[in-house]
Amino acid sequence: MRRNRWWFLFLAVVIDGGGWWLSRFLGLPVLLDGIGTVGLGLFLGPRWGALAGLAHGLLFTLLWDPWWWPYSFAFMASGYAAGYWKERRPLQTWSHLLSLGAFLATLAALFTLPVQMGLWGGLPSQPLAAEAAASLWLAGYPRVGAAFLGELLANFFSWTSALLAAVALQQALSRRQPSEGALDDLARDHRRLFFD
Numbered sequence: 001m002r003r004n005r006w007w008f009l010f011l012a013v014v015i016d017g018g019g020w021w022l023s024r025f026l027g028l029p030v031l032l033d034g035i036g037t038v039g040l041g042l043f044l045g046p047r048w049g050a051l052a053g054l055a056h057g058l059l060f061t062l063l064w065d066p067w068w069w070p071y072s073f074a075f076m077a078s079g080y081a082a083g084y085w086k087e088r089r090p091l092q093t094w095s096h097l098l099s100l101g102a103f104l105a106t107l108a109a110l111f112t113l114p115v116q117m118g119l120w121g122g123l124p125s126q127p128l129a130a131e132a133a134a135s136l137w138l139a140g141y142p143r144v145g146a147a148f149l150g151e152l153l154a155n156f157f158s159w160t161s162a163l164l165a166a167v168a169l170q171q172a173l174s175r176r177q178p179s180e181g182a183l184d185d186l187a188r189d190h191r192r193l194f195f196d
Contacts, residue, residue: 005044012036012052013059019162020060029128030158033060037075038104038159039166041083042091049079067119074111078104078159091167101160108159109151116147123147129154 015036023032037056041049057072085100116124124130124147133150137143 005048008040008044009048009052009055012040013055015039016052016056017059017063019165029126029131030154030161031126032158032161032165034075034078034159034162035165035169037079038082038162039169041079041081042086042163042166043170044083045087046080046083049081049083050076051079053077053079070115070119071112074108074115077111078108081107082163091163097163097167098160101156101163104159104163105152105155108155109148112151112155113144113148116151117144124151124154126151126154126158128157 013036016033019035020031020033022028023030033056037049037052040052053075054072056075057069061067061069061072081104082100085103089096091097091100112124124133129150131150132153133146136146136149141149
């Protein structure tokens with residue numbers, strides 16, 4: 001099992017890269033580059049989630065953008081927080097999932113705000129966050145507040161989407177296959193979308 005964890009880490013970083021590429025390719029207003037990091041945190045625990053966030057940040061820095069490394073801290077914190085949350089509060093209902101999404105969005109916004117203010121003058125990198133921040137800034141909000149609220153809005157959609165995808169993937173991998181003739185299980189499995 002210990003050797004499989006390293007394969008899961010590799011798979012998490014590949015899924016993060018695929019989510020980033022897919023969101024850019026489809027022109028989505030949010031980034032889906034945290035699915036693997038959050039999924040590994042939920043599946044293997046906080047330390048592996050943080051390790052996936054670190055690997056994600058370093059690999060993205062080496063392959064795509066040399067300015068990506070400061071975002072590694074946000075991914076490490078989010079991967080750790082997802083695993084820690086799952087250990088303390090199992091994700092059993094939609095409200096649990098949305099609460100975790102809001103928590104991860106706030107955490108990521110707090111970690112990325114200094115990066116946005118220091119490197120990009122307050123303009124977030126996600127299209128939805130940039131639009132919201134520019135609108136708030138033009139409406140009279142201070143630049144820091146506008147950048148934080150824009151990033152918070154985009155991160156909520158990004159991290160909640162990542163959580164949905166990670167939980168769906170985890171459920172698909174762990175779902176028990178019904179035996180032949182077990183038609184009674186079919187209706188129960190059909191009703192259950194994500195949660196037991």
